[in-house]
Amino acid sequence: MMMRAENTIANLTERIDLLRSYSRLNHLAVAKILKKHDKVTRIGLSQVLMPEVSSQPFYDLKRLDALDDRLQTLIPPTNPSEGDQQFLKRLRYFREHMGGGHSKMLRGFYVGVSVMLMIDIIVLVCIPHTNPSFDEAAFFASLPPFRFVFMSTLALWGTGWAMNVMETYSVNYLFLLDCDPNIEVRSDTLFNIAALHTSLFILFFGLYVVDYKFAIFGDHEYYVAYPAILLFFWLVSMCWPHDVFRLRYRKGILLSLWRTIKAPFGGSVTFADNITGDVLTSAVKPLQDLALAFYFFSAPMDIARTKTENHPFLMPLIAFLPYWFRMMQCLSRWWETRETRHIWNFGKYLCGNIMVVVTALPLSEFPFFSVYTERLVWVFVYCLSSMYMYCWDVGMDWGIVSFSTTDHTGTFLSREHMLPRWMYGAAAFTNLIGRTTWALTLMPAHTVLKSRIGSQVLRTVVAGIEIMRRAQWFIIRCEFEHLTNASKYRSLLWVPPLISKEDLHATRKRMKPLFTVNVKSIAVDPSWGIKDTAVAAMNSVRSRGESYAP
Structure with a gap:
């Protein structure tokens, strides 16, 4: 009872x-x-x-x-004691974090096996080759298409992880990003797609390494087929119809990307467009790799071997455009709201583009400039941009440190929060590390390390760190927007609760129509308005003795 x-x-x-x-x-x-x-x-x-x-x-x-x-x-009368409350709190935490243990265990096992296979491939890359026709320059020229697929796969893992954290702590990212309320795409969906891409990458890159370096399939000249087939399967998997991650959802992502690109020509900026623009700034290296991949497949091999990364105009342009798009979004927001914070945000992305320009121009060849002066300018712009962006992250985008003179100046996490407190401290520390490597994504790798192997490793590591930093940034950015409506994209502060996929299915099963109306049986005058038509429909229902089903 x-x-x-x-x-x-x-x-x-x-x-x-x-x-x-x-x-x-x-x-x-x-x-x-x-x-x-x-x-x-x-x-x-x-x-x-x-x-x-x-x-x-x-x-x-x-x-x-x-x-x-x-x-x-x-x-x-049925309230538990304080000790029981602590036990229930731990039990709730265990249920939230350990639920679906079977799928999480399989996913963890898969990730562990994938990491070990990648380590094996790295070891094979370092082992001296036995193929007499192996060409080191051609080998490194073929890396951009492989690295692009790897970075896009890492972005899927990072996005899935961010969604999983927000689902655990009920951050309604779907509402904030104006997604379809009936969308069933959750973190598990992206994890499954990322696992497929990871398997494809390990298979084709591993075969490419052992075949080109050790000629396990004999001496031939068809090594270019490996990156080509990998890109083909990647493209097919991204365009293939999916029962959950439907084509119209992917079309919505492309539309948001298009609105971001046309930001210089005006138009309203949504929170989703804001996030898309910021993601583009973190995808500079993968976008450059995509351009290099097209160049690799279109140019003769003797040219691709020597000029794969020697594009003094194309590479800086790809690094410049994402920050330009965000600058224009900030100006659009300022024009719409007249808030000064958008001008300061504009300055943040302006610093990023200044970093692109000073590293692209041969300053040492200018009058009154030397190699020492050039490096000094680099260091100054690097430090200014990194500190500017880091302070904006923790102060404005996350709100975990207040720089206001009237609201707890300098205090850490004085606002309401949804995530565990330790997570904000860890995010602030790792974001600082990510921001110190951020500017390296805008600089040509060969300007930092002259070694070809070293520059390729640096390029890959820095791009991977930036992608994971952006995924972490996305979590707290959405959490802060959920609680405070900091950017004022919404009319009201309130945000509806996040509905899980299981609850969405259960709700659909419970939903029944309140009543059904045979439209053909209703006599409707063309001159009637909406109200008159609705009254006629209700009278038709009552005349047939139909009731309203609960």
């Missing part, structure tokens, strides 16, 4: 929370519709109607709060 009463109270409490969410969500929808109307017509209708909407009985949550308080009075 006691168990049944507890279950009833829990169910009622859950229903009250759902009603609160529905009320706030409807209020948010009306506010967004009126805001869009005012933006188009410039009438200011929201200033007149929103106070009236907020005063309606259906938005008044006092009755729900009173009912919730009455339910809470029934709970104290």
